[in-house]
Amino acid sequence: MEGIVVQGLRKQFDPPRGPVAADDLSFDIREGEIFSLLGPNGAGKTTTISMLSCLLRPDVGDARVGGFSVTREPGKVKELIGVVPQDVALYEDLTGRENLLFWGRMYGLKGPRLTQRVDEVLELIGLVDRQKDRLGKYSGGMKRRVNIGAALLHNPRFLYLDEPTVGIDPQSRRSILDGVKDFKAAGVTVLYTTHYMEEAQELSDRIGILDKGKMIALGTKDELVHLVGEHTRIEVTLDREAQSLAAQWRDLPRVLDVSEPEDGRLWLLAEDANTLMPRLFEGARAAGARITEINLAEPNLETVFLHLTGRALRD
Amino acid sequence: MxxxxxxxxxxxxxxxxxxxxxxxxxxxxxxxxxxxxxxxxxADEGESRLPLALADADGSPAAVRLVEGLRETPLLRLEPMTASEVDGAVQDQKVAAALIIPEGFGAAVEAGQPAALTFVGVQTSSGAQSVRQAVWSVLSGFNTATLAAKAAAGQVAAETGRPLDDTLLGSARSLVEASLAAPAATVRVTDARGSATLDAxxxxxxxxxxxxxxxxxxxxxxxxxxxxxxxxxxxxxxxxxxxxxxxxxxxxxxxxxxxxxxxxxxxxxxxxxxxxxxxxxxxxxxxxxxxxxxxxxxxxxxxxxxxxxxxxxxxxxxxxxxxxxxxxxxxxxxxxxxxxxxxxxxxxxxxxxxxxxxxxxxxxxxxxxxxxxxxxxxxxxxxxxxxxxxxxxxxx
Structure with missing residues (x-):
């Protein structure tokens, strides 16, 4: 069965001078996989999800979801997808169960089928015991779970989750990530957006890295890391601020990039860490500084983003 | 849906x-x-009527008839008091105006002599003016009834030779009052559409x-x-x-x-x-x-x-x-x-x-x-x- 095929999507807000939130995006999401869109805030993740949800019409291009066009057959597409918005979009003065009943009705469910699905979803999100409490009394994590549950009521083939773990405690975050894996196990195709590299790494079959509306890399985690080559990220903590040291290190051979120092901390992207390390200590000593901590990190998605954009994901 | x-x-x-x-x-x-x-x-609440202090120093049947006429006026609410009290009541604005029926009023009316009532009120007060209008209206009716009854009784006495006594005058008065209760010409008042709220x-x-x-x-x-x-x-x-x-x-x-x-x-x-x-x-x-x-x-x-x-x-x-x-x-x-x-x-x-x-x-x-x-x-x-x-x- 066909998953999601995106062809040349473009969206500019307030043209002609406004920001281009999606710039000629083309990618595909296979049926049954977890596909993550990774990128910093403002990269265009929410805009892309909005276009794939038929909430925002692209200026150019089209996408097919389950074989239906988002521009020409939005009604068909909406029947196939469940959308979990970035912010909790629920009613605080209704109970958890009432919220699910309402959203189930919005998805066209009714009668015994509605009741059955609400019971199943409450079980799935682990809130059977709290179903009669008003949402205003729930913790942030519980609200997030209901927020996700509301998108599952109609058994969607495709589930879009737009940064669902922002601002919640680690326990709830773990619960959501495990839940996403369960959705995949149940055959649901998941489109997951995040700016947390760790989440994308843990969850995804494939990852698309977005920056300023452009898809700058796409592939499995291993394929993406391979783009960086044998680079190592060296994180250095000094006993004082060292602007001049950072500039000096930038000129060292095999150093690809050095971040701006902040509170005595900075990182370097280097090709051969073993050769480089003694030089770093020498340079610090010559500059009258002392390295108090040094860490070597294998290449990861953060390194990839850094390599491709020269900026950290959270910049 | x-x-x-x-x-x-x-x-x-x-x-x-x-x-x-x-x-x-x-x-x-x-x-x-x-x-x-x-x-x-x-409009139909008693409290909206204008208070009129009434001092009846006469108490004659004619005075009683006049008081009845005033009492039936929708605009007025009578507050009986003595003649010595009325000035103070008007000055203290406890009443809108006062009317004094002097002693000998009934006798003068019966004798066909002029009988003057005393009206006390603040000339610039709109309430007093409204009360005066109402009192004048009642007095006008009273005078009409009295004079018509007297004229009718006099005519009967002249034509039949009956003595012009209280019985004949009483009968004539009853006849006149009954006639005035069903006047020959009336004015029919209707509400212009949309102005009904004035009487609401x-x-x-x-x-x-x-x-x-x-x-x-x-x-x-x-x-x-x-x-x-x-x-x-x-x-x-x-x-x-x-x-x-x-x-x-x-x-x-x-x-x-x-x-x-x-x-x-x-x-x-x-x-x-x-x-x-x-x-x-x-x-x-x-x-x-x-x-x-x-x-x-x-x-x-x-x-x-x-x-x-x-x-x-x-x-x-x-x-x-x-x-x-x-x-x-x-x-x-x-x-x-x-x-x-x-x-x-x-x-x-x-x-x-x-x-x-x-x-x-x-x-x-x-x-x-x-x-x-x-x-x-x-x-x-x-x-x-x-x-x-x-x-x-x-x-x-």
Whole structure:
């Protein structure tokens, strides 16, 4: 069965001078996989999800979801997808169960089928015991779970989750990530957006890295890391601020990039860490500084983003 | 249609859980109806009569007849006191004026001699002038009856040779009073349509006015909630679930119509059974008017939610709109007491036509045919407001 095929999507807000939130995006999401869109805030993740949800019409291009066009057959597409918005979009003065009943009705469910699905979803999100409490009394994590549950009521083939773990405690975050894996196990195709590299790494079959509306890399985690080559990220903590040291290190051979120092901390992207390390200590000593901590990190998605954009994901 | 109903039911559930909703929907309107009803004097209440101090120093049958005539005057409320007390009562404004019937008044009247009464009042007081007019009117009738009876008795005595005694005078007086009770020429007074509120009871105005004044306040919950839903992405989420914009609008509209109609129904029942307002002379006309009020309020509510993005702006706009429409449309006071120019301008507003219809139903037993014209104006407003609201409505 066909998953999601995106062809040349473009969206500019307030043209002609406004920001281009999606710039000629083309990618595909296979049926049954977890596909993550990774990128910093403002990269265009929410805009892309909005276009794939038929909430925002692209200026150019089209996408097919389950074989239906988002521009020409939005009604068909909406029947196939469940959308979990970035912010909790629920009613605080209704109970958890009432919220699910309402959203189930919005998805066209009714009668015994509605009741059955609400019971199943409450079980799935682990809130059977709290179903009669008003949402205003729930913790942030519980609200997030209901927020996700509301998108599952109609058994969607495709589930879009737009940064669902922002601002919640680690326990709830773990619960959501495990839940996403369960959705995949149940055959649901998941489109997951995040700016947390760790989440994308843990969850995804494939990852698309977005920056300023452009898809700058796409592939499995291993394929993406391979783009960086044998680079190592060296994180250095000094006993004082060292602007001049950072500039000096930038000129060292095999150093690809050095971040701006902040509170005595900075990182370097280097090709051969073993050769480089003694030089770093020498340079610090010559500059009258002392390295108090040094860490070597294998290449990861953060390194990839850094390599491709020269900026950290959270910049 | 099912989604429209589901959205409306969700709104009603949220409204039921809002503790402020019953306050604005029923409690405050009921309190204001009672308060304004008690504040506005009614045409048929005794307290609205002007107090006249009456000192009868004579006590003769003629004086008693005059006092009876004064007592039957709708404008006056008699307060008997002695001649020495009347000056102080007038000066202290305990009474609007005073009338002294001197000793010997009856004897002078019987003898055909001039009999002078003493009227005490502040010349510049409009109340005193009104009382004087009423006293003069009663005196005129009294003089007419007395002189006519005397003339008739004299004629009978002359023609039949009967003595002109008290018996004959009494018979003649009875005959004259009976004739005056059914005068040959009368003036028939009719109300010009639309001016009925001049004779309205106090609650006729306050109760009908509350229907128009408070209907917008019943929609505060739904309108503020709609803006909140938009800002929190709930309307957008509905759209992502496949709910059409027209279904969202329909659900909101249905909830507003139900809420405002229930409010009106409660106020109508309160007015009918607690304050004696005659709402049910034509139930169909009343129903049409109530539905029109609800539709107008809902259309205004939708328009405001379409135009404004913050809850504070929506609440402020609804309150200002409600107060302006009520005040200028005659919900606070009858437009008939304003100038013709003001009334004409006020009838640009739908609230003025709604008040016309409500006053017509409660005071003049208007039927469906009578309310067609005002309701046509109201529905033009409804259609116009709805068209703009739908055009401007955005889920995000």
């Amino acid at each position: 099912r989604r429209v109903w589901d959205i409306a039911m969700k709104e009603l559930l949220q409204n039921r859980r809002d503790w402020l909703a019953p306050l604005f929907t029923l409690v405050l309107p009921a309190v204001f109806t009672a308060f304004l009803g008690l504040l506005i004097p009614s 009871g106090s609650f006729d105005q306050s109760s009908t006015g509350s229907l128009v004044n408070w209907v917008f306040f019943s929609l505060l919950g739904v309108t503020a909630n709609t803006v909140w839903e938009r800002s929190r992405g709930l309307l957008r989420r509905m759209t992502a679930a496949g709910v059409r914009g027209s279904q969202i609008i329909g659900g909101k509209m249905l909830a507003m119509v139900i809420l405002s109609f229930v409010q009106q129904l409660l106020l109508v029942l309160l007015g009918q059974f607690a304050f004696g307002v005659d709402y049910f002379s034509s139930p169909v006309a009343l129903l049409v008017t109530m539905v029109s009020i609800s539709m107008l309020a809902a259309a205004f509510g939708l328009l405001i939610t379409s135009l404004f993005r913050s809850e504070q702006a929506v609440i402020a706009t609804i309150i200002i709109t409600a107060l302006l429409l009520a005040a200028l449309g005659g919900a606070w006071f009858p437009l008939e007491i304003t100038g013709a120019g003001f009334s004409r301008v006020a009838h640009v507003l739908p609230s003025a036509w709604l008040m016309d219809s409500l006053h017509g139903i409660t005071l003049q037993a208007w039927g469906v045919g009578d309310i067609l014209r005002p309701m046509a104006v109201v529905w033009m407003w409804v259609v116009g407001l709805l068209a703009i609201a739908v055009w401007r409505f955005r889920p995000d």
